[in-house]
Amino acid sequence: MRKSPKDIVRVLLTPEQIQRRVKELAAEISADYRRKELTLVSILKGSVVFLSDLMRQLDCHCAIDFIAVSSYRGQVNTSGVVRLIMDLRETPVGKNLLIVEDIIDTGYTMDYLLRNLSTRQPKSLKVCTLLDKPAARRIFIPIDYCGFSIPNEFVVGYGMDYREKYRNLDYVGVLNPRIYEVKR
Ligand code: IMP
Numbered sequence: 001m002r003k004s005p006k007d008i009v010r011v012l013l014t015p016e017q018i019q020r021r022v023k024e025l026a027a028e029i030s031a032d033y034r035r036k037e038l039t040l041v042s043i044l045k046g047s048v049v050f051l052s053d054l055m056r057q058l059d060c061h062c063a064i065d066f067i068a069v070s071s072y073r074g075q076v077n078t079s080g081v082v083r084l085i086m087d088l089r090e091t092p093v094g095k096n097l098l099i100v101e102d103i104i105d106t107g108y109t110m111d112y113l114l115r116n117l118s119t120r121q122p123k124s125l126k127v128c129t130l131l132d133k134p135a136a137r138r139i140f141i142p143i144d145y146c147g148f149s150i151p152n153e154f155v156v157g158y159g160m161d162y163r164e165k166y167r168n169l170d171y172v173g174v175l176n177p178r179i180y181e182v183k184r
């Protein structure tokens with residue numbers, strides 16, 4: 001999907017900006033995990049586009065696994081109640097886990113995942129997020145690798161959705177608040 005739908009008010013990050021930053025993140029991660037077995041834990045569904053670009057830039061061995069949680073139930077405002085929808089396929093015991101997330105907003109989702117995964121005896125546990133919205137944070141999250149800090153606006157594209165739409169945009173754009181305000 002290349003053309004800009006009219007519900008996008010502004011392009012926040014172009015495909016070129018994203019790719020350049022993903023390469024930088026991958027270089028950092030490759031250096032940090034050079035002699036370690038790495039497992040990327042992708043949070044479904046928003047992070048799959050980021051995962052697929054990031055993993056192909058990594059210069060180290062990595063396994064991938066997926067976990068699905070639900071926090072905002074297709075709405076724009078996060079509820080704070082996080083549910084596990086689908087667990088990892090492989091055991092996390094003894095693994096160097098790197099959580100790969102699209103965006104950290106209130107932080108409730110990542111806080112839940114960090115608490116859940118840390119009780120399962122991983123060898124190490126770190127966080128990589130493409131986007132960070134610091135102004136929306138309700139709970140402290142230690143972020144090890146961050147692509148971009150962005151303003152407190154609802155964004156879509158590059159894997160991120162509003163009610164399952166816009167995931168296939170190749171850029172990150174700000175959704176017109178009109179689209180979701182009427183449905184609140
Ligand atoms: P948190 O629990 O509030 O940090 O929200 C985390 C999840 O909410 C993310 O993994 C996204 O799925 C979703 N989310 C938060 N902000 C946005 C946004 O601006 N666009 C799309 N999804 C978002």
Ligand code: MG
Pocket residue numbers: 043044045046047101102103
């Ligand atoms: Mg997500």
